[in-house]
Amino acid sequence: MTAVPSDTAGGKSAVTAIHGEKISLLRILGPGHVWALGVGIVLVGEFMGWNFAVGKGGAIAALIACWTAGLLYTCVAMIDSEVTSTVAAAGGQYAQAKHIVGPLMAFNVGLFLVMAYTMLEAGNAITAGYLIQTVGGMAGFEGVHDKPFIVLTILALAWLNYRGVYATLTFNLVITAIAFVSIIVLFFGLKPWSNEVLHHRELISGLPYGWLGVIAALHFGLWFYLGIEGTTQAAEEVRSPARSLPLGTMLGMITLLIAATMTWYVCVGLMPWEYLGQAITPLFDAARLTDSTFLMVFLFVGTIFSTLASANGCINDASRAWFSMGRDRYMPAWFGAVHPKYRTPFRSIVFLVPIALIFALGAPLDQVITFSILSGLLGYTFMPINVVMFRRKWPLGTIKRGYVHPFHPLPALVLLLLCAVTYFAVFLGYGTQLVAMMVFYIVASAWFAFHRYKYVRRGDQFTMPWPKPRGY
Amino acid sequence: MNSFHILEYAAWVISAILGLWMLYDLFKTNATFSEDLLMSSREGEIEDELVIDPTHRGAR
Numbered sequence: 336m337t338a339v340p341s342d343t344a345g346g347k348s349a350v351t352a353i354h355g356e357k358i359s360l361l362r363i364l365g366p367g368h369v370w371a372l373g374v375g376i377v378l379v380g381e382f383m384g385w386n387f388a389v390g391k392g393g394a395i396a397a398l399i400a401c402w403t404a405g406l407l408y409t410c411v412a413m414i415d416s417e418v419t420s421t422v423a424a425a426g427g428q429y430a431q432a433k434h435i436v437g438p439l440m441a442f443n444v445g446l447f448l449v450m451a452y453t454m455l456e457a458g459n460a461i462t463a464g465y466l467i468q469t470v471g472g473m474a475g476f477e478g479v480h481d482k483p484f485i486v487l488t489i490l491a492l493a494w495l496n497y498r499g500v501y502a503t504l505t506f507n508l509v510i511t512a513i514a515f516v517s518i519i520v521l522f523f524g525l526k527p528w529s530n531e532v533l534h535h536r537e538l539i540s541g542l543p544y545g546w547l548g549v550i551a552a553l554h555f556g557l558w559f560y561l562g563i564e565g566t567t568q569a570a571e572e573v574r575s576p577a578r579s580l581p582l583g584t585m586l587g588m589i590t591l592l593i594a595a596t597m598t599w600y601v602c603v604g605l606m607p608w609e610y611l612g613q614a615i616t617p618l619f620d621a622a623r624l625t626d627s628t629f630l631m632v633f634l635f636v637g638t639i640f641s642t643l644a645s646a647n648g649c650i651n652d653a654s655r656a657w658f659s660m661g662r663d664r665y666m667p668a669w670f671g672a673v674h675p676k677y678r679t680p681f682r683s684i685v686f687l688v689p690i691a692l693i694f695a696l697g698a699p700l701d702q703v704i705t706f707s708i709l710s711g712l713l714g715y716t717f718m719p720i721n722v723v724m725f726r727r728k729w730p731l732g733t734i735k736r737g738y739v740h741p742f743h744p745l746p747a748l749v750l751l752l753l754c755a756v757t758y759f760a761v762f763l764g765y766g767t768q769l770v771a772m773m774v775f776y777i778v779a780s781a782w783f784a785f786h787r788y789k790y791v792r793r794g795d796q797f798t799m800p801w802p803k804p805r806g807y
Numbered sequence: 808m809n810s811f812h813i814l815e816y817a818a819w820v821i822s823a824i825l826g827l828w829m830l831y832d833l834f835k836t837n838a839t840f841s842e843d844l845l846m847s848s849r850e851g852e853i854e855d856e857l858v859i860d861p862t863h864r865g866a867r
Contacts, residue, residue: 356843356844356847357844357847357848357849358844358845358847358848359847359848359849360848424850425850426850430850471811471814474811476809476810476811476812477809478809478812479811479812479815480815483814483815483816483818483819483822484815484818486818486819486822487818487819487821487822490821490822490825490826491821491822491825493825493829494825494828494829497829497832571850659850662846662848662849662850663850668846671846671848672842672845672846672848673845673846673847673848674836674845675836675840675844675845676836681829681832681833681836682833684829685829685830685833688826688829798849798850
């Protein structure tokens, strides 16, 4: 047995033993960490981004988009929880696709995940840099820059991820909880039971662009929940995946539905839709309108914390997906290494740092975010196909499931329908990017099918102790 | 130069230190441990004997 010192458990001095010269990711997380990973990635969408839905179709359209996207993501969470409670492996949906659909789909899903999270990480770093630059400007400093803080955000969070998953997600738990509490405090601070501060009757003005505006708003309605499915990436690091993953994901979804509705209610009751639709930090702006210094400071802290939590979770998820693909040789096997001391996919974490930096320093925010949303949307389109095949190949009772989602195949059909509508919504605003993204994935698929797949150890891919699928 | 510019320089310096530290540790780890050990993680081997950190199971 080899023994190496470890300080991954929140600074505790410890010894990590390596039995039989094998190492794996550290199985140490609980449902709270799963919640922090999922909600941490997403909550930034409440602080900024969702309000562009208001600009597309007005306040009512944004609420319809919020709840329609909520329905889409509830389907995602239910489907994902069932499949993940059986395919408990790092890589999440990539590992699911590998077991249930096939290698080409798995390669694409893995790539969707890495692209979606790395782009989102870059978008968060840009936002964090912008916020710090804004504070510098507001404080009266001249010639302030955002780039040092963009780089610091990416490097510091990558370093945290490199050093261990427990500290990383405990940090996420704390800052995500503070950001969530800031939304609740703002909501109750504005006395929603009276018309003293909020003026919905005067500010809400129907559907200015009709029902087409509602469909266009769907694109940004995704912002309220984009990334919640990332909880599955922690599958190899939670103590009890069959229990913790469904519990953490579902609690996360409930948290986001509450936060999204509160955010909408507060913002549309304070700001006219013409302003709200183009605001950069709508919740912070709402706090500024209250003239309360406490609320202003608290919401600024909430905004910064939500941005950092999202970038932090994205680094965690992108590196796990890349690591899993390396371990299966879908990408160079070198990336499938685990750090013997920190028990993290350290090579994948370091490799993705320059990629995030290139996007964060060289691409505009809306393009980065749109590519992230499109990659996420492609991933959601895979899920209904995946769960229908899963139920057909392994019907209920043939393998043990930690969670069984109700009303199958209704959630899958609803998800597929909502994905189709959202593609149309994205096409309305970002048709060129949609086509460019599709071309990229088609070229990547050709590379995998004609070149890379010969390196894959085909017999080793199927790792779950399941019986043969029905019909084989 | 104002005090915000000092903060900006500090951000660059801290970023460089963290980046170099990760690179140093990556090269050191690659040189110290065998590739077989570093890449010995296997998907699915997660339920039994590979739960191997004594401190996280209550031991000291």
